[in-house]
Amino acid sequence: MRNNLQGLWNRKAIALVASVALLAACETNQPQATTPASPGNVTTEQVANQTEALLGKTVTVRSEPVQKISDSTFTISDEQFFSNENILVVNTSGKPFVLPENTEVQVTGQVANLVVADVNREYNLGLDPNLYVEYEGRPVIYAQSIALAPEPGEITQNPSRYYGQTLAVTGEVEDIVDANSFTLDEEQLIGAEDLLVINANPTAAVNDGEAVAVTGVLRPFVVAEIERDYDLTWDLDLQRKLEAEYSQKPVLVADGVYPSAIPEAAK
Template sequence: MMNINRIRSRGIRASAVSLALMTTLVAACTDNQVTGGPTAESNVTTEEVAEETAELIGKPVTVRSEAAEKVGENTFTIVNEELFGDDEILVINASGEPFVFPQDDIQVQVTGTVARFVVADVNRVYNLGLDPNLYVDYEGQPAIIAQSLALAPRPGELTENPSLYYNQVIAVPAEVENIVGPNAFTLDEEQLLGANDLLVLVPNPQRPVEEGGKVVVTGVLRQFVVADLDRDYDLTWDLDLQRQLEVEYANRPVLIAQSVYPSAQE
């Protein structure tokens, strides 16, 4: 628990950065890059964020980290020893969509704008009704005003327990294992012993992927049923490819990609 002098010191710093934060928040409301989700340019490692914090204030970023603690209805903290030093970082859900706080150490992907937190200004801009008493420790500290939030499990977590993730938007960082068709590839499971790789379908590919490339795939997890997928996405597979995938992946999970972009390298 902080002492009174420390609280007052933080209050003074928070007042000093209030105007700067308001500019940042307005930018977050209007920045199409953030609202549209992560991009290759905004996707950064925690090390880059930690070393370039000053340069990132007011800019869009995408980070993946473990969710540490739920603070309020629309706020939680993420933890990573490299992210903004050793402290927990407050994430404010300004997406307008509810976000279910994850369990079992599942990582989250946060896309938003880096800011220094002032509760009064966040309430003024986003009308979130945050209770100031809950945020004394965070006043004036680095935070992320999130415009997009998604669970970020590893491929093996999806193939081992797909029912936890079906029909949810997720973000999966992994290495491309095999390209199995013009709009299909697998993501390698390197960490969970005995788990299967994950099949990815890209209905509207925008850029080619390479085997061995490290990517992040955002999309919705579904069950692999050829008739349903062909009806919904008109995948135009030749018969040989369709049979091959149906034999290997029938009723297993498949990630329907909305975007694929290079992963930031740790």
């Protein structure tokens, strides 16, 4: 497996070139995953140390949640930055989000300095000011979207954990199956399999070895159901090949596939 992307930004950030929302038809109990407007993807260290430059701007951060504060709030932090402070995330999407254990999340939203009274007035969240004394006036991300962000191997090792959920996954293109299908390389977990991706409506071709970010919903691979639900042009030989290799394995049905790059701050 390829190892030319230094662990894909140390699994902490992605840079998506375009800005797009997942199709509204994807009915899940998770907020929709969206790609950000400028300045794009940052680390929590940047949010903490470059707050003034980021105020009012939309950013995307990937991190494991550190602590749940309430049903609408939790903290995130970059483990590799020992001096980094926890950043509060306020879910303003209007959709509930259940924090996962040992899985990163992708948060997209505006950076601000926390004023609990303003949050309660604007978003009607009913936050208890006593719970946020230490965060008042400090940087916060008002999340417009939150999605699970597991590694490809985490998905293929335990797909039932993610079936039916909106995911934001980054990886390197390992095998291009056809114009609508490719696999994401798993290079983090020993023994884990690559993840099959089906992009029914590609806007651009992916390249072998390209680092990409994929947003979509995970489902079991059943050829008859995939053909029924998506207008694909698989011939019989390809159908048989895919069924033999991926039957009942997970497939990420993509609503968006975008180039991914390593930000300078993460090198």
